[in-house]
Amino acid sequence: MLLYAPAVLFLLLFGAGVLRDRRRFSNAVYLGLGVTFLAFALLATLGRSDSVLAETVLVAVVLAPALGTLVLAGLLIANGFKMIRKEGRRPANLLSLLCGLGILVVVGLLLAATQADSAALVVVARTVFLVASYLSFLYCCFIGYAYLYGHLTPRQEVDYVVVLGSGLIGGTRVPPLLASRLERGRRLYEAQAALGRPPMLITSGGQGPDEQLPESHAMAAYLEERGFPADRIIREDRSRTTAENLRFSGAIMAAADPGYHCVVVTNNFHAFRAALLARQEGVNGQVAGSPTAAYFWPSATIREFVAVLAAHKWVNLAVCALLITVSVLA
Structure with a gap:
C-alpha cells in the first residue's frame, strides 16, 4: 500500500485546495501529481503480476506515449495550417503549428542522440527532453484542471x-x-x-x-x-x-x-x-x-498556458535551470 501513499497524499491536497479556492494553479499541479503517482503505482502493481494480460497492458503503456506523441504532433501541425487558413498568419495563430514542429524536433534529437557517438549531443538531447517533459507535465495539468474547472457549477445566486x-x-x-x-x-x-x-x-x-x-x-x-x-x-x-x-x-x-x-x-x-x-x-x-469553435481551441489554449507560465516565470525558470544543471552534471 505504500506505493499508493504519494498518490493519496496529492489527491487529498487537491481536494482540500478545491474546497478552499478552486481558482488556484496549485490545484492543477496537485491533481497532475496525484494522477501521475497513481499511474506509476498501478504499473508497479501490474509489473508484479505474471499474467499475459498484465504484460500486454505494460507493453501498451510503454508504446502509447511514443505513438501518441507522433499523432499529437501531426494533429497540431494540421490544426496550425487550418488556423492560418481561417484566421490569418498572426503570431498567435501559429502556436499549434510551432508546438507540433517542436515535438518532432525533440523526437528527432532523441533519435539522433541514440545513433550518434557524441557525448555532447547526448547531453543536449537529455537536457531538451527534461525541460520539454517538465513543460508537457505542466501543460497536461493545466488542460486537465481547466477542463474540470469548466464543468464545476458556479454559484447559482449572484448579484x-x-x-x-x-x-x-x-x-x-x-x-x-x-x-x-x-x-x-x-x-x-x-x-x-x-x-x-x-x-x-x-x-x-x-x-x-x-x-x-x-x-x-x-x-x-x-x-x-x-x-x-x-x-x-x-x-x-x-x-x-x-x-x-x-x-x-x-x-x-x-x-x-x-x-x-x-x-x-x-x-x-x-x-x-x-x-x-x-x-x-x-x-x-x-x-x-x-x-x-473546435479548430480555434488548440492555439488559444496554448496561448493561455504560455500566459500562465509567464505569470509564474521565476518559479518555472528556477525549475528549468535545476533540470539543466542536473542533466549537465549527470
Whole structure:
C-alpha cells in the first residue's frame, strides 16, 4: 500500500485546495501529481503480476506515449495550417503549428542522440527532453484542471454577471467569439431572473486603438438589440486587458455592495486563466466559459498556458535551470 501513499497524499491536497479556492494553479499541479503517482503505482502493481494480460497492458503503456506523441504532433501541425487558413498568419495563430514542429524536433534529437557517438549531443538531447517533459507535465495539468474547472457549477445566486470583452470587427461590431460570451451571460441572467432576483450585467471592455467605440458599449448594444433590459446593464469602458476587466469591474461591484457575489463569463479556453486573475484581483466570484469553435481551441489554449507560465516565470525558470544543471552534471 505504500506505493499508493504519494498518490493519496496529492489527491487529498487537491481536494482540500478545491474546497478552499478552486481558482488556484496549485490545484492543477496537485491533481497532475496525484494522477501521475497513481499511474506509476498501478504499473508497479501490474509489473508484479505474471499474467499475459498484465504484460500486454505494460507493453501498451510503454508504446502509447511514443505513438501518441507522433499523432499529437501531426494533429497540431494540421490544426496550425487550418488556423492560418481561417484566421490569418498572426503570431498567435501559429502556436499549434510551432508546438507540433517542436515535438518532432525533440523526437528527432532523441533519435539522433541514440545513433550518434557524441557525448555532447547526448547531453543536449537529455537536457531538451527534461525541460520539454517538465513543460508537457505542466501543460497536461493545466488542460486537465481547466477542463474540470469548466464543468464545476458556479454559484447559482449572484448579484452580478460580468462579461469580458474582446476585439470588435471593423472597430464596431461584435464578433462570434464575443457573441458567444454575451449569449452565455444572458442565459445566466435569465436563469436567475426566472427565480425572481435578476442580477446586474456588466459589459467590460475599453476602446482599443483600432476601435471606434468601447467594446462594452458595442456589447451592451448587442444585448439591447436582442431584447435585454437596458436598465440591467452596466458598462465598464476603461479596461484594456483581462486583469483590468476584472479589476475595474470588481471596483464597480464592491462600491455598490462590498459583500457582492458574481459570475464572470468568457470563452471556455480562457476560463481557468481568467479565474486565476479573478483571484489575484480579489474578485468574489467564479468564471463560466462559453463555447468556442473546435479548430480555434488548440492555439488559444496554448496561448493561455504560455500566459500562465509567464505569470509564474521565476518559479518555472528556477525549475528549468535545476533540470539543466542536473542533466549537465549527470
